[in-house]
Amino acid sequence: MPENDISFEVRKAAFKVHSALGPGLLKSVQEVALAHGLRQAGLTVQTQLALPMVYAGVQMEAGFRLGMVVQGKVIVEIKSVETLQEVHFKQLLTYLKLSGLKLGQLINFNIAHFKERMHRLVNGL
Known part of the structure; x- marks a missing residue:
């Protein structure tokens, strides 16, 4: 499945979660609900995936955690803040x-x- 199709499914599932639960809940609650909705849609979802860092040719476990990776192709970062910075x-x-x-x-x-608080970011590679 191409990244754009995955992104559409993520947005669709996120709308459902927000409509059902509303704002003001902890990020962890939203993440669990979104992951469930995506799995119900038949997508593979990994949450809190460790991301090693390579610096000076050495792989280091730096403690980075990806909030969610869908289909092994799209990173989803969830926030529950007043304003994105x-x-x-x-x-x-x-x-x-x-x-x-x-x-x-x-x-x-x-x-x-x-609707106005979902943002797509593309890695320029």
Whole structure:
């Protein structure tokens, strides 16, 4: 399944979760619900996936955790904050670069109008 199709399924499942649960819940609750919805749609979902870092030719376990990886192709980072900050976007771009994946979704569940708070980021490789 291409990244764009996965991204569509992620957005669709995220809308369902937000409609059912609303804003104000912890990130961990939203993550579990979204992962469940994606699995129900037949997608493979890994949560809290460890991401090693290579520095100076040495692989290091730096403690990076990808919130969610869907179909092994799309990183989904979930936030539950009042306002997304520039650092949230930079974090996801760094994860994309370190993982070698092309597409990421940054989703903030702590808002009233959900549509305007989902962002697609592309790794320029």
